[in-house]
Amino acid sequence: SGILKPIIWGLDLAWLSEENIIRGINYVGVDKIDIVRSSFTPTDSLVNGDLKPDELDILNKRINIIKNYLGTNVKVVLNCDHPSVHPWYVGYPSRWAQLIDITTRRHQDAGLTVITVSPFNEPDYGWGQGTLSDFYNIALELRKNSRFDSIRISGGNTLNTDQALYWYNSLKNVINEGNTHQLAGSFDNYANFYINVRANGHHATNDELHNIN
DSSP: OOOOOOOOEEEOOSSSOOOHHHHHHHHHHHOOOOOOEEEEEEEEOOBTTBBOOOHHHHHHHHHHHHHHHHHHSSEEEEEESSSSSOOGGGTTTHHHHHHHHHHHHHHHHOOOEEEEEOSSTTTTTTTOOHHHHHHHHHHHHTSGGGGGGEEEEEEEEEEHHHHHHHHHHHHHHOOEEEEEEEEEEEEHHHHHHHHHHHHHTTEEEEEEOOHHH
């Protein structure tokens, strides 16, 4: 009968679309969905240690969709939704970490369990988020926060599988989850990435499955 190799399946709300969540549930079945990806947004600075109204409104929309359609038993992974990056964050890892902390706390306060945070999304492509050193320093800041003692920090969340191991190896001292997408690069490097991550004792993830039919 072979060896059971189960996959933990999830839906994506980084692309803020209620319709996509409904479509995913209709195709998969809500009982099969273990994880949902939500996001923090570096599109504006924080004020008095919290999100400004527009960013808070976006976050609440995500949280309400999760609770209304998936309930509070579904686990949450957080990534960076960055239509733009406000200059207030550029070069300030502690401010990024504060944004991630606030977003995590607000999910938790809503009764949701956050299991992973990804400081940057597809940083090998750019998107104006920052450098590899910035990513490292953000993860280092998160490590100082006891909230993340039981929450994985994921990297390098690359677009290109050929870049995945380089980013992961540069970050592995401050993260405990290896993550790549597969929009570019070879399958051999994709597979080799997961072999290396698991050999290092870390969780292995692809939080953007593209072109799966």
